[in-house]
Amino acid sequence: MKPEAGPRRWLALVVLSLAQLMVILDSTIVNIALPTAQRELTFSDDSRQWVVSGYALAFGSLLLLGGRLCDLHGRKRLFVIGMIGFAAASALGGAADGFTLLLIARIAQGAFAALLAPAALSLVSVTFAADADERGRAFGVFGAISGAGGALGLLLGGVLTQNLSWRWCLYVNVIIAAVAVAGALIFLVDRARPQRTRLDLAGTALALLGLFGIVYGLGNAATRGWTDVWTVGPTALGVLLVVAFVFVERRVRDPLLPLRVVLDRNRGGAYLAVGISGTGGFAVFLFVTYYLAETLKFTPVQSGLAFLPMVVLVMVGAVLSGAVLLPRIGPRPIVPIGSLLAAGGMVLLTGIDADSTYTGGVLPGLTVIGLGLGIIFGPGQNAATSGVRPHETGVASAMVNITQQAGGSIGLAVFSSLGATATTNYLTAHAGTATDPATIAQAIFAGYHFVFWVAAALFLAGALISAGLFRSGLLAVAPDAEPVLAH
CATH class of the missing domain: 4.10.860 (DNA Excision Repair, Uvrb; Chain A)
Incomplete structure (x- = not known):
């Protein structure tokens, strides 16, 4: 595909970023709305889990197929289909009069997101293929949205649920999709010819x-x-x-997935870095949200606002690393630094206790983690789609989303289990005072601290893996170029 000249490329990036924001938002925005939706629609706690899991299951399992369909039938076409389908599913969920319809809508959202996410990322890759500086800036912006979308979902979910209705956490996608579809029809160009190969x-x-x-x-x-x-x-x-x-x-x-896409050292390192970031990021969103709500007694809106400094630093880190550093020094020194920063932020969070404040206890760790995640996401997504043949950008982009989605699922499962186990072990060790409120509070913090230490170790491992896998030197610019060899 010949890159589109002039400012149209940047307007196209706005459209693609809107799509990415919508997909990432929906991984967290509904979490804030669920308690209210559960009371209104009267479904059980066991059913509530499926409103979240239904989206994740459809999204995660269909991503690779969605990426391949983009390569076979056209990225722009699949982008528009995915956006319209996602909007329709969101409208259905917002109008749900019971659990069954809400669950169907969430599964449909995940299925159309599996088309939309790889289409958007692959379109960024092929639109900004010719110039390393422009590609770096584009992926800096796109990576900022990817890294900050989850926290923005918490904020937007709180605002909409508290001031309008939980249903608007779904209806808002219709508005975003209408703008994005109009922009796609005007600004997106995909000159790639559909592949005449069998699925x-x-x-x-x-x-x-x-x-x-x-x-x-x-x-x-x-x-x-x-x-x-x-x-x-x-x-x-x-x-x-x-x-x-x-x-x-x-x-x-x-x-379906040419193995050369994932076996390249740069792309493999990028997939692992993004996956580890998705895993570690859940330790922040999940347990910091618990702390804000249960210890500091923040409202959903206040909890969402508490993540805003992190969101800003994610964006700063992604744009700085993707636009300024990556085109000059390559990913090998950048991604490990981002991982080390995220690890350091996790260590800072191990200091929170019942007497900590938001500004003194939570904010320093959140800002450092945000900067680290941004530094990982911008170069990581760029490297994950660099040096890929034009007809394989869809599956390469799908792999980015698969590792991020799998990382989130692993993070939710592992950190929930680790936190509960550490809390139980603390109560067992203090059996004599296990019913005392102060002991229970300390047991909860023991769970928080253990999770943050494990997440710090995970990011440290990510730094070592990234330093070992990424090649020295700059990334290949053209999507059909061969990877740059190590110095």
Whole structure:
């Protein structure tokens, strides 16, 4: 595809960023609305989990297929279809009169998001393919949206639920989609010719079922525990199916995922960095939100506002690293620095206790983590789609979203389990005063602190992995170029 000249590219970036914002927002915005929706529609706590899991399951399991369909049938076409479908599903969910209709709407949202997310990222990649500086700036902006969208979802969900209705957490997507579709029809250009290849049906079935099993199993871990049959069984089966998928992809003529896409060192390092960031980010969103609500007694709106400094630093870090640093020094020194900053921010959060304040206890850690995540996301998404052949940008982009989505699912399951276990262990060690309110409070903080220490170690491991995998030197600019060799 020939890159579009002039300011149209930047207007196209605005459209694509809106789409990315909508997809990321919906991973968190509904969480704030769920208690109110549950009371109004009168469904159980067990059912409430499925409103979140339904979206994640459909999104995560269909992403690779969505990315391949973008390559086969056109990115712009799939982008518009995904946007319209997402808006329709959101309108259906907003009008739901019971749990069943709400769940169907959330599953449909996830399915159309699986088309929309890889289409948007691949369009950014091919639109800004010719110039390294422009590509860096574009991915800086796009990475900022990816990193900050979850926190913005918490804020917007609180504002809409508190001042309008929980239904507006879904209706708002219709407004965003209307603007994005109009912009797509005017500003987006995709000159890539649809590929005349067959869809890899065996690979598609294995990937879909394997990803579904992993996401479903890990989702059960948070509520059922790690040894439950509904955690171990689907997760193990999903892993086996993914292994079978790899063997199939090595042998078919037109694979769903050409393995060269993920085996390149730069792209592999980028996928792992984004996945680790998605995993560690959940420790922040989940447990800091608990702390703000339960200890500091923040309202949903106040909790959302509390994340704003982090959002700003994510954007600053993404734009700075993607636009200024990456085109000059490459990803190898940048992504590890971002991971180290995120690890340091997690260590700062281990100091919070019952007497901490927001400004003295929470804010320093959030700002450092935000800067670190931004530094990871901008270069990470750029590297993940650099040096890819034009007809493979869809699946390369899908892999970015898969690692981020899988990371979030793993983070939710692992950190919920670790926090609960650390709290239980503290109460067991202090059995004599286990019913005392002060002991219970300390047990809860023991869970928080353990989670933050584990997340810090995870980001430290991410820094070491990134430093080892990324090549020295600049990224390849053209999407069909070969990766730059190490110095």
